[in-house]
Amino acid sequence: PPGPGTYTLPRLVGPNTVYTTASPCHSMVGKRKRGGFAEDLARTPGPAAFPKVEVDTYKTRAPCYSMASKAGAGGDRTIKPGPADY
Helix, strand or coil: CCCCCCCCCCCCCCCCCCCCCCCCCCCCCCCCCCCCCCCCHHHCCCHHHCCCCCHHHCCCCCCCCCCCCCCCCCCCCCCCCCHHHC
16 A cells, blocks of 8 residues: 555645636735735834824823722612522
8 A cells, every 4th residue: 555645635726626627817815015924024113113102192190099998889778688588
């Protein structure tokens, strides 16, 4: 018997498959203008190329943190049945 790797399987994907033949076709994806593998990364903008956004632009003040306990939410204080009451 032949060894592993000696068999050749027919093509299943592409213009010429087992059952059909086709004329030349176009690729599924187009060429990317920016971010392709062949692009020179030295010419792409880095983090320093973008302006610094001031914190006060979106928030008027920094968040305040404290170690105090949270205030109670209040809400409904009526007595409700527990799990054993059912």
